[in-house]
Amino acid sequence: MSSVQPVRLPIAPSAPVRRFTWSWDWLGVAPFFAFAIAFLFIPAASIFIRSFQDSSGSPTLQNIFDLTQPFILSAFAVSIRLSLFTALLGCLIGGLMAYAITLGNLPRVVRSSLSSFSGVAANFAGVPLAFAFIATLGRLGMVTDWLKWIGLDLYQSGFNIYTFWGLSFTYLYFQIPLAVLMLLPAFDGLKREWREAAENLGGSTWDYWRYVGLPILAPSILGTLILMFGNAFGAQATAFALTGGQINLVSILIGAQISGDALQNPGLGNALALGMVVVMALSIAVYGWLQQRVSRWLQ
Amino acid sequence: MTQNRVWPWLWIAIGGAYFVIPLVATFIFSLKAERDTLGFLAYSNVFDDPNFLNSFTFSMMVALVAIALSWLLVVPTVYWVHYRMPRLRFVVELMTLMPFVVPAVVLVFGLIRTYNTTLLNSRQGGWVLLTAAYIILSFPYMYRSVDTGMRAIDVRTLTEAAQSMGANWQTIIFRVIFPNLRVSLLNGAFLTFAIVMGEFTIAALLAQPAFGPYMNLLSSSRIYEPSALAIISFALTWGAIALVQFLGRGNAQNLSGPR
Numbered sequence: 001m002s003s004v005q006p007v008r009l010p011i012a013p014s015a016p017v018r019r020f021t022w023s024w025d026w027l028g029v030a031p032f033f034a035f036a037i038a039f040l041f042i043p044a045a046s047i048f049i050r051s052f053q054d055s056s057g058s059p060t061l062q063n064i065f066d067l068t069q070p071f072i073l074s075a076f077a078v079s080i081r082l083s084l085f086t087a088l089l090g091c092l093i094g095g096l097m098a099y100a101i102t103l104g105n106l107p108r109v110v111r112s113s114l115s116s117f118s119g120v121a122a123n124f125a126g127v128p129l130a131f132a133f134i135a136t137l138g139r140l141g142m143v144t145d146w147l148k149w150i151g152l153d154l155y156q157s158g159f160n161i162y163t164f165w166g167l168s169f170t171y172l173y174f175q176i177p178l179a180v181l182m183l184l185p186a187f188d189g190l191k192r193e194w195r196e197a198a199e200n201l202g203g204s205t206w207d208y209w210r211y212v213g214l215p216i217l218a219p220s221i222l223g224t225l226i227l228m229f230g231n232a233f234g235a236q237a238t239a240f241a242l243t244g245g246q247i248n249l250v251s252i253l254i255g256a257q258i259s260g261d262a263l264q265n266p267g268l269g270n271a272l273a274l275g276m277v278v279v280m281a282l283s284i285a286v287y288g289w290l291q292q293r294v295s296r297w298l299q
Numbered sequence: 300m301t302q303n304r305v306w307p308w309l310w311i312a313i314g315g316a317y318f319v320i321p322l323v324a325t326f327i328f329s330l331k332a333e334r335d336t337l338g339f340l341a342y343s344n345v346f347d348d349p350n351f352l353n354s355f356t357f358s359m360m361v362a363l364v365a366i367a368l369s370w371l372l373v374v375p376t377v378y379w380v381h382y383r384m385p386r387l388r389f390v391v392e393l394m395t396l397m398p399f400v401v402p403a404v405v406l407v408f409g410l411i412r413t414y415n416t417t418l419l420n421s422r423q424g425g426w427v428l429l430t431a432a433y434i435i436l437s438f439p440y441m442y443r444s445v446d447t448g449m450r451a452i453d454v455r456t457l458t459e460a461a462q463s464m465g466a467n468w469q470t471i472i473f474r475v476i477f478p479n480l481r482v483s484l485l486n487g488a489f490l491t492f493a494i495v496m497g498e499f500t501i502a503a504l505l506a507q508p509a510f511g512p513y514m515n516l517l518s519s520s521r522i523y524e525p526s527a528l529a530i531i532s533f534a535l536t537w538g539a540i541a542l543v544q545f546l547g548r549g550n551a552q553n554l555s556g557p558r
Contacts, residue, residue, distance in 0.1 A: 028379035029387060032372045036394050039431040043409025044401055050412065093317075096310040104307025114311070117318060120533075120540045123490075127499045127514045128532035132321050134518075135328035135526035142324035173321065176314060234402025237499035241515050251404045258408050258504045270412070273405045280400045 044277070050270040063271035072253070072272065079250045080279075082164065083232035086171040087225050093172070094179020095221065102187035115184065118177035125174045130241035133170040137161045162243045170242060171235070175228050182227065186220035186294070223290040230283045234276070250276055322533065325526045332523035341527040354513035358502075361426070361509065362495040365433035366488045370477075372434065373441045374484070378476055381454045395442035398435055406432055407501045425505045432501045436494060441487035448483025486543050493539035497532050 054060045066072075101111040136143045137154070138161050144154050160166055190213060198208040236251035245252055250272065256262035257269035332341035345351050380387050398406070410428050411419065418424040457479065461471045477484070499511030514532070518525040 028383065029376045029391070032376040032391070033394075035372055035431075035434070036397075039410065039428075040394070040397055040401065040406070040435055043406065043413045046413045047405070047409045093310075093314055097314040100307035100310040104310075105304055106307055106311065110311060114315075116541070116544055119544060120537045121318060123493050123540060124533055124536050126497050127511050127518075128497055128529040131514070131518065131525040131529035132325040132533070135529065136321040136324040140522070142328050143320065172317070176317070230399060234399075234404070236402070236404040237511070241499065241518070251402065254404050254408055255500065255504060258411055269408070273408050276405055277401055280402065284396070284400055 047270050047273045047277070050267060051274040054267055055265075060267075063265075063267040066265070066268050067271055067275060071248075072268075075248045075250045075253050076275070078164065078248055079233055082168060082171065082249070083229045086168050086175045086232050087228035089168075090172050090175030090228055091179045091183075091221060091225050094176045094224075095183050097176070098180050098183040098187050102184065103190070114180065118180040121177040122174055122181060125235065126237035127241040129170060129173060130238050133161060133166070133173070133242065137166065137169070162246065164247070167239055167242060167247060170238060171232050174238075175232065178228055178231060179224055182224040183217075183220060186217055190216065219290045219293045223287050223294060226283045226287045226290070230280050233283075234280060322530075325529050329523055329526040329530055332527075341523040342531075344521075345524050345527050345531070350513055354508055354510045357508050358496050358498075358510035361430055361433060361507075362492050365430050365437060365495060366491050368430070369434045369437040369441045369487070369491060370484055373438065373445050373487075374476065374480065375472055377442065377445045377449050378454065378472065381449050382458055392442070395438040398439055403432075403436065403498075403500045404504075406435065407504045411504065425507050429502060429505050429507050429509070432505075433491070433495050433498070436498075436501075437487065437491040440490040440494075444483045444487040444490070445480060448480045448486075452479045482546050486546055489539040489542045493536045496535055496539075 051063050052059055052061065054062060097114065100106060101114055133141075135141055137159075138144065139155055141161070147154055161170075194212050194216075195208055198212055203211070234251060236249075236255055239247055239249055239252055240255060243252075245256060253262065254269065254273055254276065257272065261269070263269055263272070327337070329341050330337040330339065332338070332344065376391060380391055401409070407428075410432060414424065414428060418427060454476070457475055458471055461475045466475070497511055497514075498509070499515060502509035503512040503515065514525065514528050517528065
C-alpha cells in the first residue's frame with residue numbers, strides 16, 4: 001500500500017555552527033551544487049536582475065511599477081482566485097474523503113483504493129487531463145450529451161469548459177487527491193482517546209469537532225491549503241491545453257512572453273516571473289512555519 | 300459504539316463519482332471514432348501515426364537520461380550528507396524543494412533567457428536544457444526517496460567495512476551504496492518517468508519534439524484521438540505509480556513543482 005507522506009520542510013540546524021574550515025569533503029557534493037547553480041540559480045538570478053533593468057541594461061524600477069497595469073493585475077487576480085477557489089473546495093472535499101476513510105468505519109479496501117488512486121490522480125495533470133475534461137464536459141463531451149438526454153442543456157445555460165469555472169472544475173481533479181494524500185496522516189493522528197474524553201465530559205459531536213478535532217487539524221488544513229494554492233498558481237499546461245491560452249493567467253502570460261514577447265517588453269516579462277516566484281516563496285515559507293507546529297501533534 | 304456510516308459513504312460516493320465519471324466518459328468518447336459503433340479506431344490511428352512513436356521515444360529517451368543523471372547527482376550527495384557533512388542537510392533539502400518555488404514555466408523562462416545566446420545556439424542546446432530542467436524537476440522525488448533509503452541502511456558501517464577491505468570511493472558508491480538503494484532508486488525513477496512523459500510546458504517552450512507537445516498539437520486537428528491519448532497517458536501514469544506503490548517503501552512524494 002502506498003504511504004504518501006506530507007512534505008517535511010527542512011528545519012534549520014540549531015546547533016552552534018562551527019567556523020567554516022575548508023576541506024576536501026566539499027568535492028563530494030560539488031557536482032550536485034554545480035548543477036543546481038547552473039540550471040536553477042543562475043536562471044533564477046537572471047530573472048531577478050533583469051526585473052530591475054531596462055532594455056539597455058541600466059537599473060530601473062519601472063518594470064515593477066508596470067506590473068500594476070490593469071491587464072497584468074487582472075491576470076494575477078484570476079490566477080489567485082482560481083488557486084484559492086480550487087484549494088478551498090478541493091481541501092473541503094478531500095478532507096471529507098480523508099475523514100471518511102480514517103474515522104468513518106469503512107471497509108479497509110476503500111481506504112487502500114482511494115489512497116492508491118489519489119497517488120495516481122495527483123500526478124495526472126497537464127495536457128491529458130485537459131483532454132479528459134474536454135471529452136467529458138466539452139461541447140461534444142459525453143456528460144454534456146448525457147445531460148442533454150435528461151433535458152439539461154449545459155451550454156444553453158451558460159456553462160463552458162473553456163472558462164474560469166470549467167478550468168476550476170478540471171483543476172479539482174488533481175487538487176482533491178492532493179488534499180486526500182496530505183490530510184490522511186493528520187486524521188490518522190487524531191487519537192480515539194480524545195474523542196472519548198470529550199464524550200465522558202458530556203461533549204456532543206459538535207463540541208468535539210469545535211473544541212478538539214478542528215483546532216488540532218487546523219495547522220495541517222492550513223498547510224494543505226497553502227500547498228494546494230501554490231500547486232494551482234504555478235500550473236500552466238492544464239490551463240493552456242484546455243483553453244488554448246485564451247484565459248488570462250500569470251502562468252499563461254509568462255508562456256506567451258517566452259514564445260513571442262507578448263508583452264512587448266522583456267523586462268516586464270522578468271518582473272512577471274519574479275512576481276510569481278515571490279508568491280510561491282511566500283506560500284512555501286508560511287507552509288514551513290506551519291509544519292513545525294503540526295509536528296507537535298503528529299508524534 | 301455504533302456509528303452512523305451514512306455520511307462517510309456519502310462523501311466517498313461524491314468524490315468517487317467525480318473521480319470515475321471523467322475517466323469513463325473519456326474512455327467511451329475515445330471509442331466513438333467510428334460512426335454508429337464503438338471501437339478502437341482512435342487508438343489504432345494514434346499508434347499508426349509515426350509522430351506518436353517518434354515523440355514517445357524522444358520523451359522516453361529524455362526521461363531515461365534524466366533519471367540516470369539524477370541518480371548520479373543525488374546519490375553521492377545524499378551519501379556524503381549522511382556520512383560526512385550532516386550540516387549540509389538543510390541546504391540540500393532546501394535546494395531539492397526549489398521546483399516548488401520556481402514553477403516549470405518560470406524555470407524554462409529563466410533557462411531560455413540565460414542560455415539563448417550560448418547553449419541554445421547549438422543544435423543540441425534545446426535537448427540539453429530540456430534534460431537539465433527535468434533533472435531539476437526530479438530532485439524532490441529522487442532526493443526524498445534516496446534519503447529515506449539511506450536512513451534504512453547503515454551507511455557508516457557499510458562504508459567502513461568496504462574501506463577495511465581496501466575499496467576506493469568509486470567502488471563504495473557504485474558497488475556498495477547503489478545496490479543497497481535499489482528500491483529507492485526505482486521509486487524515484489518511476490515517479491520521474493511519470494512526470495516527464497506527459498510534461499508539456501518546458502518541452503513546448505523549448506520547442507522540443509516531445510510527447511506532451513505532440514499530444515497538444517494533435518488536439519487541434521483531431522476529435523477522438525486526444526481522448527485516446529488521455530486514456531493512454533492515464534494508464535502510463537497509473538503503471539508508474541503502481542510500481543512505486545508495489546515496491547513497498549512507497550514514498551510517492553506529492554510535492555512536485557506545479558505543472
